[in-house]
Amino acid sequence: MNMSFSTSDSPSTDDAVEPDKSPSPDIGGKIEAENKECVLVEAINMALHYEMARDDSVVVLGEDVATNGGVFRATLDLKQTFGAARVLDTPLAEGLIGGISIGMATQGLKPVTEIQFMGFMFAALEQLMCHAARMRNRTRGRLACPMVVRMPFGGGIHAPEHHSESTEALLAHTPGLRVVIPSSPIRAYGLLLAAIRDPDPVIFLEPKRIYRAQAQRVCNDGEALPLDTCFTLREGEDITLVSWGALISECSQVADQMLERGIAVELIDVATVSPLDMATILESVAKTGRCVIAHEAPKTGGIGGEIAAQLAEHALLDLKAPVLRVAGYDTVMPYAKKEALYLPSAAQISNAIQQVLNFA
């Protein structure tokens, strides 16, 4: 095997478990902040480059991430730039990948691990749920798991079976794991930096349907975004629309259409589905009195249910209408031919909004 573990690039791991949310001001001039027009997957790649250059303890591992640069090219050129000791193609075993990431993280490295598709995360769940999520608690702070697990997720790219699921609720129901979902290149860049710098395990779910959608100008300045705040993408008085991931584009579209009809939608991108920033959502609903939640995952037991439940607990008197959820059906993700039928559509979101607005 051609993985060279040279001692010369031994990372400094002094601050491995120290929280560190601000970019180091001095990174030896290696990187200059530049504005780059890029799509979401490129923004991820840019963040990985930035952080690997800034912090020697960051390592990248997974199936096909090194030589091939990832099946979606998210890890392109990392091996060339940072060497085979820090960018590792693993054998084909997700449980192993989970386990070695934890082992590495306990020793002061910061693994950024790729699970090729979220549909293949299951073999890693024992490690993620029983160990990554618990190491700090179990050792009363002696050891920690500062690791990021990246997984492309969601439907809409006409992929084969097991390549299109959205099971973020399983992860979000696991105390000790943070679950983060970007919905644009800018947020992908800033949230991934934050995830890597977080001293605890973060699951980073990448909506692959919009990997190469609309490009944005992203400033490569190493500036992280907060990990526990919803983003209010547009303000509005009439109804709160809550979503995350790829569906944010349909939601924006619907908000545009609504505006033409004089209806002001407040659009919230949850972004960090665990821990949930309910304060932002509650504040919005206190104003609008109406709420629709949209997500791709099956409706029952999805994160939309948790949000609606918290509204029923904390905002009952604010609510002028039932909280509606537009979500996937409670069935197995269909194969490509029928995935459009499964995926929530702009029309469904817009219908739900109309229904909520029409409510007496």
Next chain:
Amino acid sequence: MNMSFSTSDSPSTDDAVEPDKSPSPDIGGKIEAENKECVLVEAINMALHYEMARDDSVVVLGEDVATNGGVFRATLDLKQTFGAARVLDTPLAEGLIGGISIGMATQGLKPVTEIQFMGFMFAALEQLMCHAARMRNRTRGRLACPMVVRMPFGGGIHAPEHHSESTEALLAHTPGLRVVIPSSPIRAYGLLLAAIRDPDPVIFLEPKRIYRAQAQRVCNDGEALPLDTCFTLREGEDITLVSWGALISECSQVADQMLERGIAVELIDVATVSPLDMATILESVAKTGRCVIAHEAPKTGGIGGEIAAQLAEHALLDLKAPVLRVAGYDTVMPYAKKEALYLPSAAQISNAIQQVLNFA
């Protein structure tokens, strides 16, 4: 190894994928309906005996289930009665156990599989979620997985790490899996029979804290209970209290206390947490206008959230007060010393009820 696969007890599998909810009237006089005073784990054992005698295609497998009769003795005497070919001690590998159960089920057997503790189910999730839940759909009905996976779950027995979790929400969010939770010997007996006879995979979660709590007279008549109906344990006009599993006893206790104070609690045992029988709950809340939900699992993303969300969607105008959830904290299940601090208590339930009742 001492597992004898004799051909003489080859099961008839003609009706393997046929639904069959009624007990066979003629089972050769082998079993006589008897009333037996028994605790929950004994009721499970009785149901297993009944169904293995009735249906040759039922096999039992798992770690320590055969010679040892299960670490909780749920499978006691099955090997002695039905032979080593139908009661199998497996090697130590939950992924394997999941996989072989599926393989067996596709060939017309009905495996009833034990995962020793729910905390060890994770390695089996790939098989349960990617395959058991999907085989019928994936083959458009050609093959199916009529299997039951039994797992003891929940806290309160002062067991070591990983022996006390309640992660039913992960399973319930998986379309294609049924998730069933008994809360008494009678319901354990009837629901397990129903689970085994169901033509699809059923996860059967056993609240081990009440394995040996209050005995009940259970009639060993092979009568199954429905798999998609909540049980209204007591009727009341003032508030709906929804729960499942071991917490039902605390809820009953609280309902008693409340009654003394003139408050009539309607207590609903959800029992089949997936698919959810919301009709029963909605009907109750339509009457009471108030609802408290109690479960052991961490609050965020628990099944209580789904129930509250459906109330916020379908019963908003019925609700006279916020829907409160009494649940585990969003943290790792603590070790024995502090588990009582984690577990929802009768006092917490009673406080929540009071709060809801006091709501203007």
Next chain:
Amino acid sequence: MRGRQQFSIHFLQYLDPEGNLDLPLPEWTTDGPLLLSIYQNMVLARLLDQKAVALQRTGQMGTYPSILGQEAISVCTGLAMAKNDVLVPYYRDAPAQMIRGMSAAELFMYWGGDERGGNLNTASLDLPICVPIATQLTQAAGVATALKIKGEDSVVVTSCGDGATSKGDFMEALNLAGVWDLPIVFVINNNRWAISVPLAQQTRAPTLAQKAIAAGIEGIQVDGNDPIAVYEVISKAIERAREHKTPTLIEALSYRLSDHTTADDASRYRDADELKAHWQEEPIHRFQQFLHQQGLWDREQEKALQSHCQQTIDQAVEQYLAAEEEPATAIIDYLHAFLPYSLESQRSAIQHKDASVNTEGESR
């Protein structure tokens, strides 16, 4: 005290890459029609594979994993099995599936994103292919357990790639097969690559067959591009499984001459020279040479075969493209044997949404 246990792994090849004999032929090779059937099925497999790639390239099918160069393994698997045996295949086993009754149209359907491709339109108890790597292997062990419990004399054949041998399931299944004496044959298609990861980065084990030693079962390595050797090894293993209920692990050495799938570009990570070298070893040319040498095959026959295959494939394509769509509710109707009443409203919503999709066009 010192003690020592010895283990060994054998390698078998009859035909060298030029189609010349290394060893005296096994007895079954006097069965001319069987030899021809191996050849014909390999040719059909290759042409069908080309068509599948073409369908994907022209937007008429989804991502597809070609089996180019690995036809011998799957064809011999299919031919060596008895009808009531059970196949638990992986996704490069379409030839075996087709020999056992799957239609080419079903193959296209599956990769075209239509669940009916997994129905196999038959009463077979074969499992459908399995995308999550290696998960079929423990299922196969369960199938074998069921056959044994039921006292049947059928056996299970299951397959996977070289990459799959790194996943724990592989070893769990092998181990169970050993300890429960299961009637099962594991066939590894060692095509040397798992997407971009070469075998040398999967394992340090010099053979994959030796993984059998960990389970205390028989393991053997075979030239997977030599149909004589493959058929010999698989059929003997099936016989052993049937008669003695003993499992075997077979490592069939081959090479993935194509990209991993149509979504992959192997030139990014794989040496052109390596690829070229392996073209010299592919099974169809080799076997054709052998049949020529044996006087069993000529140009006329080849021509007839080619046109017969073309016709079969054209019909399959036609059937595939003409297939009526499943009703929208199919996405929920097969979830359970009976629709739980709580899903009834979702079922109507699906119907409703379908109607709106149909009238408004793709609404996303």
Next chain:
Amino acid sequence: MRGRQQFSIHFLQYLDPEGNLDLPLPEWTTDGPLLLSIYQNMVLARLLDQKAVALQRTGQMGTYPSILGQEAISVCTGLAMAKNDVLVPYYRDAPAQMIRGMSAAELFMYWGGDERGGNLNTASLDLPICVPIATQLTQAAGVATALKIKGEDSVVVTSCGDGATSKGDFMEALNLAGVWDLPIVFVINNNRWAISVPLAQQTRAPTLAQKAIAAGIEGIQVDGNDPIAVYEVISKAIERAREHKTPTLIEALSYRLSDHTTADDASRYRDADELKAHWQEEPIHRFQQFLHQQGLWDREQEKALQSHCQQTIDQAVEQYLAAEEEPATAIIDYLHAFLPYSLESQRSAIQHKDASVNTEGESR
């Protein structure tokens, strides 16, 4: 063409069950204090184990897994490691953990249901023990990878039971250790039982050491009740790992003389005669005989050791029982480095609940 690859697994034993020598002693055994340290640690381990069982039986501690009869493996593991090596233990490795700095009070705390038992009260990077079987093994491989990436010359030692070898993680870790040349030693405590399941029902492999062959790494079987053999094999393997970055799998044959845990009753499934026979092979008596023969140990020393151990243990019990409870909020305070603000209200609820529990007594 036929080819053959050969593999072999060796077994090593110096002391037979009577403490007599089978083989010439290895050189390091001239180090008398080391020999004595092995013995003393084994005796301490056994007495401590007895105390732990007693604490459980008297309701002062929770379920506990005794290591009765398996002391040699864990003690030699602990003694063979360098301070900056990393131990990734399983739950029958308290002796090794204690040699590396864990206090007996921490052991009691862990099994008494107090998370502080996993803190190890040290700056060590050793992992805590791991309840979900075999999951520590891939973590250990990750630790070894980290050490290698960081260019350190320390190594990892990780352990598991015989039952654990059936779980896929075991093989995944072994395989990675091989392909990445990791500085790691895997030690299997083959105590012949996994709760009620005897080894013969775990695997058909005649040795567990041969599972190394599947990963292309070194495997060796050793008499796990012979401290000389165990120390020899583990220290050699550590040396190889340190110097050549090559992994080793060690199968140490021992026997579980106790029930699986205090919650188990082995008489339900295990022959009394088998148990009795294995008492003849336990390591402490054997090693004591050997030390006597070598003139390194006498009754006086034994008496002093016993009373020293008793004292240590009594102190630990006292410390354990006197430990102040953690504050209630500890159950959430260590979840993340920083409490997410969304959990702040839950944190106060915990405090509030604790107060009510304290005033109302156990309210459940």
